Amino acid sequence: MKRLTSTPASDGFHMPGEFEPHAGCxxxxxxxxxxxxxxxxxxxxxxxxxxxxxxxxxxxxxxxSAAQYDNAVNLLPDAVRVVELSNNDSWVRDCGPTFVxxxxxxxxxxVDWVFNAWGGLYDGLYFPWDKxxxxxxxxxEIERVASYRAEGFVxxxxxxxxxxxxxxxxxxxxxxxxxxxxxxxxxxxEEKLGSYLGxxxxxxxxxxxxxxxxxxxVDNICCVAQPGTVLLAWTDDENDPQYAISKENYDIxxxxxxxxxxxxxxxxxxxxAPICITAEESQGVDAVDxxxxxxxxxxxxxxxxxxxTANGGLVVPSFDDPNDEVAVxxxxxxxxxREVAVVPAREIxxxxxxxxxxxxxxxx
Amino acid sequence: MKRLTSTPASDGFHMPGEFEPHAGCxxxxxxxxxxxxxxxxxxxxxxxxxxxxxxxxxxxxxxxSAAQYDNAVNLLPDAVRVVELSNNDSWVRDCGPTFVxxxxxxxxxxVDWVFNAWGGLYDGLYFPWDKxxxxxxxxxEIERVASYRAEGFVxxxxxxxxxxxxxxxxxxxxxxxxxxxxxxxxxxxEEKLGSYLGxxxxxxxxxxxxxxxxxxxVDNICCVAQPGTVLLAWTDDENDPQYAISKENYDIxxxxxxxxxxxxxxxxxxxxAPICITAEESQGVDAVDxxxxxxxxxxxxxxxxxxxTANGGLVVPSFDDPNDEVAVxxxxxxxxxREVAVVPAREIxxxxxxxxxxxxxxxx
Numbered sequence: 198m199k200r201l202t203s204t205p206a207s208d209g210f211h212m213p214g215e216f217e218p219h220a221g222c223x224x225x226x227x228x229x230x231x232x233x234x235x236x237x238x239x240x241x242x243x244x245x246x247x248x249x250x251x252x253x254x255x256x257x258x259x260x261x262s263a264a265q266y267d268n269a270v271n272l273l274p275d276a277v278r279v280v281e282l283s284n285n286d287s288w289v290r291d292c293g294p295t296f297v298x299x300x301x302x303x304x305x306x307x308v309d310w311v312f313n314a315w316g317g318l319y320d321g322l323y324f325p326w327d328k329x330x331x332x333x334x335x336x337x338e339i340e341r342v343a344s345y346r347a348e349g350f351v352x353x354x355x356x357x358x359x360x361x362x363x364x365x366x367x368x369x370x371x372x373x374x375x376x377x378x379x380x381x382x383x384x385x386x387e388e389k390l391g392s393y394l395g396x397x398x399x400x401x402x403x404x405x406x407x408x409x410x411x412x413x414x415v416d417n418i419c420c421v422a423q424p425g426t427v428l429l430a431w432t433d434d435e436n437d438p439q440y441a442i443s444k445e446n447y448d449i450x451x452x453x454x455x456x457x458x459x460x461x462x463x464x465x466x467x468x469x470a471p472i473c474i475t476a477e478e479s480q481g482v483d484a485v486d487x488x489x490x491x492x493x494x495x496x497x498x499x500x501x502x503x504x505x506t507a508n509g510g511l512v513v514p515s516f517d518d519p520n521d522e523v524a525v526x527x528x529x530x531x532x533x534x535r536e537v538a539v540v541p542a543r544e545i546x547x548x549x550x551x552x553x554x555x556x557x558x559x560x561x
Numbered sequence: 562m563k564r565l566t567s568t569p570a571s572d573g574f575h576m577p578g579e580f581e582p583h584a585g586c587x588x589x590x591x592x593x594x595x596x597x598x599x600x601x602x603x604x605x606x607x608x609x610x611x612x613x614x615x616x617x618x619x620x621x622x623x624x625x626s627a628a629q630y631d632n633a634v635n636l637l638p639d640a641v642r643v644v645e646l647s648n649n650d651s652w653v654r655d656c657g658p659t660f661v662x663x664x665x666x667x668x669x670x671x672v673d674w675v676f677n678a679w680g681g682l683y684d685g686l687y688f689p690w691d692k693x694x695x696x697x698x699x700x701x702e703i704e705r706v707a708s709y710r711a712e713g714f715v716x717x718x719x720x721x722x723x724x725x726x727x728x729x730x731x732x733x734x735x736x737x738x739x740x741x742x743x744x745x746x747x748x749x750x751e752e753k754l755g756s757y758l759g760x761x762x763x764x765x766x767x768x769x770x771x772x773x774x775x776x777x778x779v780d781n782i783c784c785v786a787q788p789g790t791v792l793l794a795w796t797d798d799e800n801d802p803q804y805a806i807s808k809e810n811y812d813i814x815x816x817x818x819x820x821x822x823x824x825x826x827x828x829x830x831x832x833x834a835p836i837c838i839t840a841e842e843s844q845g846v847d848a849v850d851x852x853x854x855x856x857x858x859x860x861x862x863x864x865x866x867x868x869x870t871a872n873g874g875l876v877v878p879s880f881d882d883p884n885d886e887v888a889v890x891x892x893x894x895x896x897x898x899r900e901v902a903v904v905p906a907r908e909i910x911x912x913x914x915x916x917x918x919x920x921x922x923x924x925x
Contacts, residue, residue: 199639256705263627263647266695270702275563279702281645283627331630338634338643339703341620 199343200334201306204392210297210306211395214361214421215506216532218561220305221256222507223336224248225287225555226269228262231488232286232323233548234481243544244287245272247505247512247552250538252276254507258339260284260332282335283328285314288550290416291353292329293557294336294344297395305560307344308393309333310352315411316376317351322410322549324487340559350389351377355414355554357390360424363397363456365390370404370413377412398456402446406430407439409498410489416553417500419446422464422531425455430500431465439468466527469518472497478547491547499542503551504528506558511535514542514552563707564698565670568756574661574670575759578725578785579870580896582925584669585620586871587700588612589651589919590633592626595852596650596687597912598845607908608651609636611869611876611916614902616640618871622703624648624696646699647692649678652914654780655717656693657921658700658708661759669924671708672757673697674716679775680740681715686774686913688851704923714753715741719778719918721754724788727761727820729754734768734777741776762820766810770794771803773862774853780917781864783810786828786895789819794864795829803832830891833882836861842911855911863906867915868892870922875899878906878916 205211224244227233233240244259251257252274260282261269270279284292294307312330314321337344358366371377372386381389383401390396405413418430429447432439450463479493501524504513511528515521525537542551569575588608591597597604608623615621616638624646625633634643648656658671676694678685701708722730735741736750745753747765754760769777782794793811796803814827843857865888868877875892879885889901906915 198642263645263692266647266699270698278562278705281627281647281699283630283645328627334634335630335645341642 198338198341201343201345203345205297205306205308205345206392206395209299209301212295212297212359212361213560214359214424215558216421216423217361219255219508220559220561221258222251222505223289223293223557223559224257224259225282225284225289225332226259226261226265227287227548228265229286231483231485232491234478234491239544240548241272243541244555246540247545247555248277249274250512250540251505251507251556253538254510260289260336280339282332284332285323285326285329288355288554289332289557290355290554291315291411292332293354294333294342295354295357295394296342296558296560298560305342307333307337307342309337309344309346311347311350312353313351313376315353316374319376320412321376322489345393347389347393353411353414354557355411355416357394358415358419358421359394359396360421360455362424364424365394365396365399366402366415366419366421366427367399368402368405368413368415368418371411371415374412400450400453400455400461402449404442404445406498406500407437407442408496410549417498417503417551418443420502424457425459426462426464426531428464428466428502428531430468430502432468437471464527464531466501467520467523468501469499469516469520472499472516472543472546474547489549497546499546500551501528503553505552505556506532506535509535511537512552513537513539514545515539516543516546517541562702562705565707565709567709569661569670569672569709570756570759573663573665576659576661576723576725577924578723578788579922580785580787581725583619583872584923584925585622586615586869587653587657587921587923588621588623589646589648589653589696590623590625590629591651591912592629593650595847595849596855598842598855603908604912605636607905608919610904611909611919612641613638614876614904615869615871615920617902618874624653624700644703646696648696649687649690649693652719652918653696653921654719654918655679655775656696657718658697658706659718659721659758660706660922660924662924669706671697671701671706673701673708673710675711675714676717677715677740679717680738683740684776685740686853709757711753711757717775717778718921719775719780721758722779722783722785723758723760724785724819726788728788729758729760729763730766730779730783730785730791731763732766732769732777732779732782735775735779738776764814764817764819764825766813768806768809770862770864771801771806772860774913781862781867781915782807784866788821789823790826790828790895792828792830792866792895794832794866796832801835828891828895830865831884831887832865833863833880833884836863836880836907836910838911853913861910863910864915865892867917869916869920870896873899875901876916877901877903878909879903880907880910881905
């Protein structure tokens with residue numbers, strides 16, 4: 198399939214909002230035993246439940262290594278398409294393509310960012326990441342979608358949220374991190390985002406969820422419900438280090454207008470109580486040099502903001518926390534037309550992310 | 562995607578003729594150095610030319626191992642879709658799905674035969690063949706096509722040709738070979754073919770091309786141009802061992818009527834002069850226990866019948882032989898509406914097959 202050297206913006210393409218109609222969704226199958234405990238079997242079971250929920254709402258494809266193909270096909274529901282797709286780990290939100298649309302022609306293309314495992318040799322989470330960096334292109338081939346390779350520009354899909362109407366939400370903690378594009382100024386990064394995503398205005402939040410190993414991906418702390426309305430992960434506990442981060446972002450959002458000049462409505466989505474890795478969970482993970490260890494007592498970056506918006510549905514993580522119900526209530530209020538499917542997400546959390554991180558929508 | 566335990570015939574499906582309209586075509590990328598000389602580089606160049614020719618006529622997908630993915634993408638034309646697809650070798654005609662169609666609903670499904678490398682432990686050509694045996698299923702997943710696994714029944718797509726109107730052409734040499742389904746009688750095999758392909762009548766030819774290592778696949782000696790008309794590989798040289806084989810098949814065809822009661826028109830397609838492996842060609846192949854060796858002087862099973870019928874076109878092998886032109890003339894006469902693309906095929910021949918063997922049509 199065609200690789201393009203122009204940019205989406207110059208060709209009339211932009212990134213739609215996740216809440217716009219999808220042709221389908223992509224996931225990758227977890228397997229690496231130095232990130233997923235017990236040979237990834239509990240994680241695979243959790244991914245299967247996410248896949249089951251998504252495939253009720255829209256077509257889903259799961260990419261899987263050759264070695265795990267049979268196992269994945271056997272565990273996943275019939276409705277799910279399973280394809281071979283080499284990867285270093287299963288975070289298709291971050292290594293997958295960012296699809297863009299031309300509203301005049303309705304054509305879909307994709308941006309293939311440089312992926313360096315959330316920080317490369319500076320503070321990346323594993324080595325190597327060569328297979329992940331090819332995931333976007335391989336998905337584009339399967340879908341017969343032309344792609345723009347953002348040569349020399351490191352970005353993960355989880356670090357951006359588009360409102361589909363010219364506004365992009367991101368965090369300084371991530372996009373200005375020294376492990377990604379240290380040679381670019383903030384203005385140069387804005388220019389890249391503009392030309393690759395068809396974006397006119399960027400709302401720069403400061404930090405992400407406390408201790409989020411992605412250097413504060415926006416998709417764990419703030420997402421767009423509809424143009425002009427965002428959900429922000431929130432705690433009222435002023436002693437929690439998360440409070441100051443969320444409060445700072447709240448103030449930024451309330452002090453900004455979006456690309457269309459709208460004031461931004463901020464809906465607070467409560468966080469669960471802090472969740473930490475148990476000794477048993479830690480012991481199930483292979484210790485491998487170069488891969489971020491999973492140590493007993495480490496606090497996990499749990500957040501309900503990391504849900505997936507599907508056609509007519511939401512797939513929302515639960516943590517066995519009293520706020521599980523509160524989060525569903527808030528989300529149901531914000532998305533009245535969508536059915537909420539709740540999936541236990543602790544096993545995904547243990548790998549360093551959540552439901553949104555393991556999905557990638559493909560716009561219709 | 563769904564795996565079905567019924568049979569195509571009972572569900573109203575049958576195998577269309579190759580000359581009917583296609584949604585596209587599949588190929589696999591050659592790489593094994595114990596079958597393809599010089600690390601498969603000359604074969605890859607030949608496959609690229611076949612791919613280029615087919616992709617002028619219809620959408621083409623090439624399946625490739627993870628290891629060869631980048632190389633294949635770089636060598637193949639932009640119009641070709643490239644997907645990861647593990648395999649033991651590149652004969653998608655034989656290990657790929659046989660697509661079937663329901664004429665009432667226009668739905669496409671596929672038969673996933675058991676593949677055992679042309680004879681399994683009896684006289685198969687390499688070991689193991691586990692990845693090949695999964696190729697059909699993986700193609701069906703990518704295409705979102707439901708499939709029937711023909712559990713316990715060994716068959717390769719190159720051993721059958723359908724006229725799309727109830728008649729199947731095959732050879733006794735192959736289908737009754739001891740390495741495939743020795744526990745089944747000829748009548749039981751007929752029953753299987755009937756229920757998996759929606760076939761009413763089978764024309765049993767005797768043997769295939771002389772020394773064809775597939776145990777005489779029909780697709781190298783005889784193919785259907787249109788219902789009631791077949792092309793038969795032919796030599797007038799009575800001293801060539803091929804003569805008696807072709808003559809016997811000619812007599813069978815002339816003495817038969819097809820499923821619709823038509824007498825069969827047989828068009829003779831001349832063979833090239835015998836082609837043998839050179840010392841240099843033989844030396845480029847790794848010698849590996851369990852894989853058929855490629856020895857200097859071995860006669861190759863060259864035949865023009867092994868062409869591919871695409872939408873509006875034919876892709877025809879050439880052998881640097883005076884009959885190259887004659888074959889094209891005959892084929893152009895038989896397929897007046899189709900453009901003939903000629904591709905040099907010696908490098909494919911050296912691996913044990915030809916253009917038809919490395920392709921698999923997917924009906925529209």
